[in-house]
Amino acid sequence: MNFNSAAELATPGVPQVVIPPMSWRRRFTDKAMTAVAALTVILVLLPLFAIFAYLVYKGIGSINLAFLTQTPKPVGEPGGGMANAIVGSMVILAIASVIGVPLGIGAGIFLSEYGRNRYGDIVRFVSDVLNGVPSIVIGIVAYGLVVMRQKHFSALAGGVALAIMMIPTIARTTEQMLLLVPQAIREAAYGLGVSRWRTTLSITLRTAISGVITGVMLAFARVAGETAPLLFTAFGNQFWNWKSDQPTAALSLQIFTYAISPFDEWHRQAWAGALVLIVLIVGAVSAVRIAVKHGTLSGA
Amino acid sequence: MGVGITVEHLNAFYGKTQALFDVNIVVQANHATALIGPSGCGKSTFIRCLNRMHETIPEARVDGAVRIGELSVYNGTSATQLRRRVGMVFQKPNPFPTMSIYDNVAAGLKLNGFSNRKQLDEIVHRSLQSSALWDEVKDHLHKKSGASLSGGQQQRLCIARALAVQPEVLLMDEPCSALDPISTGKIEELIFQLKEQYTIVIVTHNMQQAARVAEFTGFFLLGKMIEFDKTEKIFTNPSDKRTEDYVTGRFG
Numbered sequence: 182m183n184f185n186s187a188a189e190l191a192t193p194g195v196p197q198v199v200i201p202p203m204s205w206r207r208r209f210t211d212k213a214m215t216a217v218a219a220l221t222v223i224l225v226l227l228p229l230f231a232i233f234a235y236l237v238y239k240g241i242g243s244i245n246l247a248f249l250t251q252t253p254k255p256v257g258e259p260g261g262g263m264a265n266a267i268v269g270s271m272v273i274l275a276i277a278s279v280i281g282v283p284l285g286i287g288a289g290i291f292l293s294e295y296g297r298n299r300y301g302d303i304v305r306f307v308s309d310v311l312n313g314v315p316s317i318v319i320g321i322v323a324y325g326l327v328v329m330r331q332k333h334f335s336a337l338a339g340g341v342a343l344a345i346m347m348i349p350t351i352a353r354t355t356e357q358m359l360l361l362v363p364q365a366i367r368e369a370a371y372g373l374g375v376s377r378w379r380t381t382l383s384i385t386l387r388t389a390i391s392g393v394i395t396g397v398m399l400a401f402a403r404v405a406g407e408t409a410p411l412l413f414t415a416f417g418n419q420f421w422n423w424k425s426d427q428p429t430a431a432l433s434l435q436i437f438t439y440a441i442s443p444f445d446e447w448h449r450q451a452w453a454g455a456l457v458l459i460v461l462i463v464g465a466v467s468a469v470r471i472a473v474k475h476g477t478l479s480g481a
Numbered sequence: 482m483g484v485g486i487t488v489e490h491l492n493a494f495y496g497k498t499q500a501l502f503d504v505n506i507v508v509q510a511n512h513a514t515a516l517i518g519p520s521g522c523g524k525s526t527f528i529r530c531l532n533r534m535h536e537t538i539p540e541a542r543v544d545g546a547v548r549i550g551e552l553s554v555y556n557g558t559s560a561t562q563l564r565r566r567v568g569m570v571f572q573k574p575n576p577f578p579t580m581s582i583y584d585n586v587a588a589g590l591k592l593n594g595f596s597n598r599k600q601l602d603e604i605v606h607r608s609l610q611s612s613a614l615w616d617e618v619k620d621h622l623h624k625k626s627g628a629s630l631s632g633g634q635q636q637r638l639c640i641a642r643a644l645a646v647q648p649e650v651l652l653m654d655e656p657c658s659a660l661d662p663i664s665t666g667k668i669e670e671l672i673f674q675l676k677e678q679y680t681i682v683i684v685t686h687n688m689q690q691a692a693r694v695a696e697f698t699g700f701f702l703l704g705k706m707i708e709f710d711k712t713e714k715i716f717t718n719p720s721d722k723r724t725e726d727y728v729t730g731r732f733g
Contacts, residue, residue: 297539365575369639371537373589373646374565383592388579 233459240456243449249457253419253435256444263454265421269336269430270458273415274405276340276425281347282397286386288348289355289393294381296356305353312349319345320410328414336422336429339415343407347400354396358389394473398466405462408433432458483680484550484649485510486531491545493526493535500526504545504706506699513672513681515691515712518701518727524684525572527701528652531682532567533560549650565593568643568679572655574635576627576642582618585627585638589646604645612641613671633664640671644679651675653683657690669694688728692716700724 247262254261288308292301323342328334362385370380386393411417417434418427432454439451486508493501501523508514516524529535530543533554547554549567576585584591586605595601605622609615614637618630627638636656643651653672657665672681672694685691691698692712699709700721708715708724719725726732 363575365571365573366577368534368537368571369575369577369642370588370592371534371560372532372564372569372571373592373642374561374563375589375592376561379592384577384588388577390579 236452236456236459239449240452240454243453244456248450248453252421256442256447259446261450263430263432263435263450263457265418266430266432266435266454267457267461269415269418269422270405270432270461272336272425273339273343273411273429273431274401276337277343277347277404278397278401280340281344281400282351284344285348285351285397285400286355286393288352289359289396290381290386292352292356293359294377294385305356308349308352311345312353315409316346316407317409317412320412320414323410323414331426333426334414334416334428335424335426336415337425339411339429339431340425342410342414343404346404346407346410347397350400350403351396354399355389355393358392358396359385361392362388391473394469398469402462402466405465406433406458408437432461482649483511483676483678485680486650486682487546487548488531489546491527491530491543491547493523493530493543494541495538496540500704501530502704506706506709508680508682509697510550510680511676511678512697513676513683513695514697514699515695516682516684516699516701517686517688517691518707519732520686522701523704524701525654526704528569528654528682528684531650531652532564532569534564534569536560565589565646566648567650567652568646568648570636570639570643570651570653570656573659574632574639576630576635576638578626578628580627581623582625582627582630582638583622586641586645588642593646604647605641608641608645609638611644611671611675612637613667614638614641631664633660633667636660636664636668637671640668644675648679650680650682653681655684655686658686665690688716700727702727 247260248264249262249267250264251260251262252265253263288304292305292308295301296304320342322345323338327338327341331338366388367380367385370384371377375384411431411434415431415434416428417438418430422429436451436454436458439447439454442448486506488504488506488508491501491504492499504523504527516527518524526535531547531549531554535541535543543555545555549563552558552563552566554563577588580588583605586608587601590601590604606615609618614634617634618625618638627635630638636659640651640656657668660668669690672683675681683691683695695712697709698712698715700707700715700719700723702723708719708721710720714720715724716728719728
């Protein structure tokens with residue numbers, strides 16, 4: 182059937198609602214709001230691109246094979262690099278992730294699946310407070326917990342400090358993501374005779390996994406650049422160190438040391454170090470994203 | 482093979498609100514039994530008491546006796562053991578969204594520690610055939626997610642998933658309420674075949690559906706079982722005035 186006008190569609194006796202054509206004012210408001218939304222996106226992305234562009238501009242000149250493969254040279258000697266700091270950062274972050282990710286996800290599971298009560302509220306509150314504790318204070322805590330006992334600075338202590346910082350972020354995002362999984366999905370598993378802990382791990386967590394991983398990556402990226410909690414935990418090191426109970430170099434520490442030094446050569450290397458750090462973080466986050474995407478099904 | 486269900490003096494509560502009042506019923510093995518009644522009358526609560534899903538809701542509790550075959554539901558049987566013998570199909574299709582079609586069907590067995598690949602293949606095949614979905618999905622069992630199917634297909638997938646653990650009783654909580662007439666027809670046909678092997682209890686809002694698939698029908702009103710009898714009797718010559726009013730459409 183073809184209807185040529187609204188009048189033909191109308192039922193006799195029923196008053197017709199006529200929608201007027203869009204006025205110029207509505208059209209203007211529509212365009213203006215779209216423009217404002219686009220502008221805010223640009224404003225948000227601008228600092229990121231500005232920082233990245235400036236880092237490339239200042240740092241790319243000092244990045245060469247020696248920078249990536251050699252340890253720092255003494256003051257005055259040209260050349261040398263941050264290889265030990267790059268590896269040290271990776272070691273510290275690996276330790277932090279090994280401790281922080283399971284604890285954070287575990288706490289998130291507790292909050293979402295078992296913590297709908299007073300005890301859960303307390304854990305939630307404490308976790309939010311922990312999130313707001315200055316990072317240097319967390320460094321002091323790790324100093325007291327690990328360094329004082331071991332009697333020297335270590336990668337382990339740095340890892341513990343960063344792990345403590347990762348936990349609240351991971352716990353709260355994991356909780357939020359698990360809460361988004363419909364109750365019907367859990368019921369489906371219970372209905373098959375699957376126990377509660379099995380359902381939580383194999384069904385609920387698996388359904389929410391991409392959101393949980395986003396939380397983990399956020400926490401990871403946040404602590405990867407932390408300097409303050411490493412000052413008196415990992416401490417830094419000008420040489421290679423392969424032991425987790427010895428002072429260890431980290432990129433952020435090295436950047437800090439070089440940036441406040443009076444030497445031009447070190448300043449240039451600090452810029453290069455910052456560039457390497459940001460590339461490493463972006464690389465790690467993208468790699469995990471791609472891996473997760475690869476593992477999911479079509480239509481999921 | 483299916484087993485019968487005996488329910489004696491069943492009361493169910495949500496916190497302080499009582500949802501079921503002294504329900505007594507005997508469900509015949511290898512038959513379909515329909516439960517009808519207006520919304521909020523306790524039909525769903527009732528079937529959720531049969532596989533102890535009721536108690537997964539905070540502050541919900543039950544008293545009374547339920548026996549599935551020889552198994553006493555509220556006396557020393559673990560809920561997980563029980564639910565492997567009493568399968569359930571829910572109102573809204575709820576396949577596991579991150580799992581493939583195959584994994585959805587195999588989920589109940591895999592998650593309970595069953596891992597014989599060859600037998601799994603066989604059970605998945607058989608379950609999907611029993612739920613009349615095999616021909617539609619056989620080419621992408623592993624490639625497609627359960628959530629990518631249409632609503633009607635998803636519900637048949639959920640039926641296959643429930644059948645894969647080889648239950649004796651199948652509980653269906655308004656399994657067709659989210660489906661179009663064609664999918665509904667397919668599922669009703671399925672119920673007809675399934676009741677040769679399973680005892681089926683189906684909650685439905687659709688009285689024609691109850692009349693089509695079930696030999697026995699129970700009528701619930703305000704948490705009480707008003708009348709339970711052969712379907713034919715309920716729809717043609719009910720003993721209670723309230724049942725008559727409901728099935729003739731005078732209220733509800």
